[in-house]
Amino acid sequence: MAMDRKIKKKVWTAKRIFTILGITGVVALIAYVFIFADKSSKLNVELDKINVAEVTEGAFQEFIPVEGTVNPKTTIYLDAIVGGNVAEKFLDGGVEVEEGDTILRLENNSLQMQYVQEQTQTNRLRNDIENTNLSLQQRLFQSKSAIINLDFDIDQAKDAYTRNKQLWEDKVISEQEYLNSKRMYDRLMARRVNEIESAKFDSITAVNTIAQNRERLANSNVSLKMVENNLNNLWVTARITGLLSTVNPEIGQTVSPGQNIAQIDDLDGFKIVARVDQHYLDRVYLGLKGNFDFGGSNYGLVIRKIFPEINSGQFNVEMMFEGEVPENIRRGQTVPIKLQLSEERKAVMIPRGAFFQTTGGNWIFVVDPSGEFAVRRKIKIGNQNLRQYEVLEGLDVGERVITSSYDGYEDKDKLIIKK
Structure with a gap:
């Protein structure tokens, strides 16, 4: 009788192999993702x-943008030296003026009264001084005349005294007559000494008085001149040739001493005032350069003044043109400037x-x-x-x-x- 044969089951079947390979691939893929893949955001x-x-x-080249305002190279501010009311106005702003042109005239009645009083006082003092000096001169002449007369009388008295002395010694005249002539001579001599001392005193006094009078008159003339100058200052005139940009007061308006009346711009050149952020204060220095474009051309600038006062987080610098100045540039225009903080x-x-x-x-x-x-x-x-x-x-x-x-x-x- 034939026996049945036991069949051995296969362990590595194709299905199992593919399953394992699949699982291994998935695990490897996950490992790659976690280990090798780009995890960046x-x-x-x-x-x-x-x-x-x-x-x-x-x-x-490092530079910063700043805004600059065109200003005249020189601006003259005309302030009132004396106060008064505007009586006449000859010129308005916006016209060119020559040095010495009259802009307006002020009126000040109290100043005019003061001038009349000073003038009257000076004239009175001048007359008083002249009279005093004349009186002193006359007194000196009188003293000299008195001495001359005394010398004549002394000569006569001396002759009488000398003669009487001899006659008294010769027993011709009495002693009393002799003594009288001697006393007369001695009295005239003493009087001459006193007259000379008095003349010297009068002469010294006259010199001092005349010097003092001259000084008083000079001071009075100075005061009069000052008042006269103040009267002249009522006429406000142009101090330079240029553009009269503003004339502030109007006719009838009261102007106080020191109040600004007008402003004249020198047309010979321009400067630019730029405002710079305070952050750059320690990096801005005299001689620092900048440039800006205007009318299709580029123009160079250089810092000549720095105003370190901070206002609203900025400070001012004053820049002058290097070389050519734009022809059509005008006061008050703003220009964008490149301020160069370093060399190339x-x-x-x-x-x-x-x-x-x-x-x-x-x-x-x-x-x-x-x-x-x-x-x-x-x-x-x-x-x-x-x-x-x-x-x-x-x-x-x-x-x-x-x-x-x-x-x-x-x-x-x-x-x-x-x-």
Whole structure:
């Protein structure tokens, strides 16, 4: 009897093999995804909605934009030296004037009265001084005349005294007669000494009095001249030749001393006053240059004065033209100036863009050479101007970067560029 043979079951069937391979493939794929795949945060962007620029190398110069106002090189402010009412107005603003032209006339009755009083007082003092000086001179002449008469009387008395002395010694006349002639002679001599001393005193007094009178008269003339000058100052005239830009008061208006009346601009040249942000105060210095475009040409400027007082976050600088001045430029015009904060130097640069507002210049998206994506990269930005940023680190010449706005890109590491 034949025995049945046991059939051995196969372990590695085709189905099992395919099942294991499938499971292994899935596990390997998952492992690859977790271990080797790109886990960076991505975002798809449209090419036509971004700006791409190339990193270049060239001449870089840092400058800032400031606004300047055209002013005359020299402006003369005419302020009232004395007060008064405007009686006549001969010129209005906007006309050219010559030095010495009369602009307006003020009226001041009290000043005119003061002049009359000073003039009267000076004339009275002059007359008094002349009379005093004449009296002194007459007294000196009288003293000299008295001495001359005394000398004549002394000669006579001396002769009588000498003669009587001899006659008395000869017993011809009495002693009393002799003594009387002697007393007469001695009295005249004493009187002469006194008259000479008095004349000397009168002479010294006369000299001092005349000097004092001259000084008083000189002071009175100075006071009169000052009042006269004040009267002349009621006529307001142009101090230079130029453009009379403004005349403030009108006829009948009261003007106080020191009040501004008019302003004259010297037409021989212009300057520009620019306002600069206080952030640049320590970087602005005398001699710093700038330029601006006007009428199709470029004109150079240089800082000649700095006014460090801060007002509304800005300070003023005064700039003069270097070389040619625009022909049609006018007072009060505003011009956009490029103020040069550095000299030209060779540098790696990228164009300015809205990306800076998000990144602060600390990172940027760099486009892959394939143009299919851009990756985030750290960079370092140096100085900047109106058109460019200076790149200090992180980019090479020839690379391309995205410079448009990064709104929505802040947490992304990679941008997929869709064409």
